[in-house]
Amino acid sequence: RKEVEQDPGPFNVPEGATVAFNCTYSNSASQSFFWYRQDCRKEPKLLMSVYSSGNEDGRFTAQLNRASQYISLLIRDSKLSDSATYLCVVLKAAGNKLTFGGGTRVLVKP
Amino acid sequence: ETGVTQTPRHLVMGMTNKKSLKCEQHLGHNAMYWYKQSAKKPLELMFVYNFKEQTENNSVPSRFSPECPNSSHLFLHLHTLQPEDSALYLCASSQDPVSQRTGELFFGEGSRLTVL
Numbered sequence: 001r002k003e004v005e006q007d008p009g010p011f012n013v014p015e016g017a018t019v020a021f022n023c024t025y026s027n028s029a030s031q032s033f034f035w036y037r038q039d040c041r042k043e044p045k046l047l048m049s050v051y052s053s054g055n056e057d058g059r060f061t062a063q064l065n066r067a068s069q070y071i072s073l074l075i076r077d078s079k080l081s082d083s084a085t086y087l088c089v090v091l092k093a094a095g096n097k098l099t100f101g102g103g104t105r106v107l108v109k110p
Numbered sequence: 111e112t113g114v115t116q117t118p119r120h121l122v123m124g125m126t127n128k129k130s131l132k133c134e135q136h137l138g139h140n141a142m143y144w145y146k147q148s149a150k151k152p153l154e155l156m157f158v159y160n161f162k163e164q165t166e167n168n169s170v171p172s173r174f175s176p177e178c179p180n181s182s183h184l185f186l187h188l189h190t191l192q193p194e195d196s197a198l199y200l201c202a203s204s205q206d207p208v209s210q211r212t213g214e215l216f217f218g219e220g221s222r223l224t225v226l
Contacts, residue, residue: 004152034213043200043217044153087153091213097166098208098215100153 001026004090004101013078013108020074021104023088033064033071036087038103044087047073078108113137116201116218123191124226131186131221133201141206142184143215144176147198159184160206191225198222 006023013019025033033050048055050062050071061074075082088101114135123129135142144156158166159178173195175187184201199222202215 002152008150032213043219044215045217046212046214049212089213091208097155097158098213099155102150102152 002102003027003099004088006088006101006104008102009105009107011104011106013075013082013106015078015080015108015110017078018074018076019078019106020072021086021106022070022072023101023104024070025088025090026069027090027092028069029092030069030090032091033062034089034091034098035060035062035071035073036089036100038085038087040084044100047086075106078106080108080110082106083108114201114203114216114218116199116221118221119219120222120224122224122226123188125191125193127191128187128189130188131199131201131223133184133186133218135182135184135201135203135216135218137203137216139203139205139216140181141204141208142178142181143202143204144184144186145200145202145217147200147220149197153200156186188223191223193225196223196225 035047036044037047038044048057050064054063059076063072085103085105087103090099117132141160146154155168156170157176162178177185198220200220201218
């Protein structure tokens with residue numbers, strides 16, 4: 001089983017709609033969780049951290065479910081510029097190594 | 111302007127060539143990383159350097175040889191590569207340890223390598 005798993009998509013989303021997708025992780029010792037965004041042919045960039053109580057950053061909402069070992073990202077009022085691959089990233093308590101998921105591709109269409 | 115710059119951006123090499131990828135970070139970070147990104151596969155960590163010392167070698171074949179002369183520069187020396195080594199090679203930097211709160215790595219734009 002992969003350490004961090006994501007649905008590769010693509011998720012085709014009408015502009016203005018809401019899209020949500022999950023990421024599952026296998027290691028219960030995982031401590032911290034993040035979402036990165038990677039535009040086509042660009043480098044990954046940190047989008048947001050995921051806190052235990054859930055958190056929002058504008059139109060983006062991240063949730064963590066430790067019991068079921070998954071995190072989620074919800075995008076409201078999708079914009080064309082939200083089209084990207086969203087990478088789920090896990091940091092274990094021991095060591096400082098980030099493990100990346102394969103990414104979920106989102107395509108927002110007019 | 112990115113705080114992490116990589117050169118060259120594109121590289122085509124034969125299996126018998128020797129080439130090097132270069133990375134420079136202007137962020138004052140202590141840790142630098144090499145990642146490999148292949149099509150339809152997750153980012154794979156290759157090497158980690160902390161204060162110029164290698165702290166992780168993720169079972170990378172010896173045809174990849176990293177070098178970190180100082181905290182701002184990182185090289186990846188390539189020799190006798192295979193076609194399956196064709197990928198995007200990403201350099202990143204961070205304060206060490208990677209912050210539990212932000213988990214932020216700063217990536218360069220990558221060097222796209224094609225091995226013929």
